[in-house]
Amino acid sequence: MPQHVPWLILLAVYGACVGSFLNVVIYRMPEGIGLVTPRSRCPGCGKQIAWYDNIPLLSWLLLRGKCRSCKTGISVQYPLIELLCAAMFVGVYLVDYVSGLRLEFVQAGLGATWPAFVVQLVMVAALLAATVIDARLFIIPVRIPQTVTLAALVILPTAAIWLPAMEQTAPVVDARGLGATVGGVVGLTVALLLLHLRLLPRSFDEVEETLDEAEPADAFLSHPHPRREVLKECLFVGLPVLGAAVGLALMNVPQDYLPAENQYPLGLRVLGGVLCGYLVGGGVIWGIRILGTLAFGREAMGLGDVHLLAAIGCVLGAGDAVAVFFIAPFLGLFAAAVQGGLARLWKSRGRVIPYGPYLALAGVGMLAAREIFWSFFGIF
Ligand SMILES: [Zn+2]
Known part of the structure; x- marks a missing residue:
């Protein structure tokens, strides 16, 4: 000590x-x-x-x-x-x-694991800022999670070039994961390019412009229907999903035809792990945003939440990002129950609850207790 x-x-x-x-x-x-x-x-x-x-x-x-x-x-x-x-x-x-919650860090020591530790510090600091802003204003400036994404994307694969302990302390993917990730990144790049060239429609963003320009009668017709708007997002999200499927299929050949897992350089496998966490983390929230909006006819979850879980996925990996996604609503429900109880005590109505703070809380919780969590489900 x-x-x-x-x-x-x-x-x-x-x-x-x-x-x-x-x-x-x-x-x-x-x-x-x-x-x-x-x-x-x-x-x-x-x-x-x-x-x-x-x-x-x-x-x-x-x-x-x-x-x-x-x-x-x-x-x-x-x-x-x-x-x-x-x-x-x-x-x-x-x-x-x-x-001893993260034995891989203890075993390799600070000198061999510090880049992963530094990226974790960036993540918790960003989650703190995002939580306070989201709780106050119900928005998450995307530059905050993007800072975490950038830090993970630059620091972790670079460190993996000379620090073998990154194999245990940073997200990694195998050959199939690498194929799916490369496909997903290509799909996402194409989608962003098409969006930039205006070959893909933008959702909600254009709402204010069209309302201002339109005549009152047209305004009613062109009034953005959330269900219709979110269908445009399906086109965007569909491309990385398609890319990932193609990438996975291409790599899904008998193992004999592929080089053994550790013949891929560790830097490449960590880069794949970070990007895979980004795609999966962002993808699950965006998927639920689309399903929720289609189901309830009201815009469900902000794109800030998409960026937030994508950033958490970059640091903790794809599996942990999915776990965070499932833990967060329980924390939200618990908080709502407590708030509801308190609100009844004070005889006032509770506020609308943003989702971001619970994603952040679950992300920090997963950072500390990931081994306990996964061993509970018999994985690890
Ligand atoms: Zn003063």
Whole structure:
């Protein structure tokens, strides 16, 4: 245990600093304000905040939650996010290297697994920011999950070139998985290209434009029907699904004709694992979005949720992404029951519940307890 203490202190300090940055992301990104400039100002008196009043956690405590010059209250949400992020960074280290929940990390050690650990930190920080924004505004800026996707896509396969422990600590695919993934990526690329060239119809996006231009009588006719809109998305989603099926079929030859699994370079198998998690994670949410919208006639689940589970899939792999997808609704139901109970206590009506926070919570839970989860089902 003593050898872990310096790392735990470092991660707590670093986590608090990242949390401070997340506060900026949480307040500025939905407003479309730059993350670096302008410098932070007090909303009360407009005075620029000095660096010594901007130290994570400490400044808020020393200032007792008030602006130095005008004494306007500073929300307790700022230090709470910093504290939460610090706790999560320490928590991920404890899960990976101390608890024994992820034995593959303990066995290989920090020196051989740190890229996977760093990507996990990026994921939990992004999930924290996405959760707070989704809970407040019912949107998830796609740049947040896309940051996780990019980090996983660059860091994990690159590290796999020289770190063999990535075989156990990053998502990997076998030959068939690689075939399906390559097919799916080709399909997705074609779909994005066709969408860009306007050869595929855009769904909901165009709604406002057409409503503005149309005459009132036409507006009624062209009023977007969610069921019709979501059918357009089927065309888009169909291409990667078709691509994956073709890729799988092409690789589905007798094993003798394929090189043995570990003859594929590990970097390629990890790249495939990350992309496979992306496609499967995004695909299951999008599938349910289409089915739900067709069934209920109302837009079900935002595309932010699609990007969120796709990002979780990049870090944890396709299997875990599917598990997260099934765990999240239970957490949502549980929270709704608690909220419903509380709401009855306060005699007020509960709010609509966004799905993103439960995906995020399930994702963090799966990061910690994946072995317990899979061994419960007899897999592992
Ligand atoms: Zn002030």
